[in-house]
Amino acid sequence: QEQLVETGGGLVQPGGSLRLSCTTSGFTLDYYAVGWFRQAPGKEREGVSCISATNSNTYYAESVNHRFTISRDKAVNTVYLQMNSLEPEDTAVYFCAADLSPTCWSHTWSRDREYNYWGQGTQVTVST
Numbered sequence: 001q002e003q004l005v006e007t008g009g010g011l012v013q014p015g016g017s018l019r020l021s022c023t024t025s026g027f028t029l030d031y032y033a034v035g036w037f038r039q040a041p042g043k044e045r046e047g048v049s050c051i052s053a054t055n056s057n058t059y060y061a062e063s064v065n066h067r068f069t070i071s072r073d074k075a076v077n078t079v080y081l082q083m084n085s086l087e088p089e090d091t092a093v094y095f096c097a098a099d100l101s102p103t104c105w106s107h108t109w110s111r112d113r114e115y116n117y118w119g120q121g122t123q124v125t126v127s128t
Helices: none
Strands: 003-007 010-012 018-025 032-037 046-051 058-060 066-075 080-083 093-101 122-126
Touching: 003 058, 003 093, 018 046, 018 122, 032 080, 032 122, 046 066, 046 080, 066 122, 080 093
Parallel strands: 010 122
Antiparallel strands: 003 018, 018 080, 032 046, 032 093, 046 058, 066 080, 093 122
């Protein structure tokens, strides 16, 4: 069973930054589009960002655009989510997921059912 692992969550003050990492054991992410999702208490899981296998296209939710940056380092089989200017509304469990398609499609990248493999999530809390 392919499994993704997220790390880097924690408690940060408003305006602060965190970098989340997503890696795998047993398979490479090189050929897959990878998405980041989040789920806040009492809310549905929402798509945050997606990066294609070739790193040639990325997408962001409007709520995080210009604050978050997704990137991939194939040398270490890891996808990152750099989160800057964090707000209390960013508090959630963050998940990464791999799509067997290598492409982030503009009309479907934020739909969680499009992704095949998921991690267990990492908690991000933005609070004073």
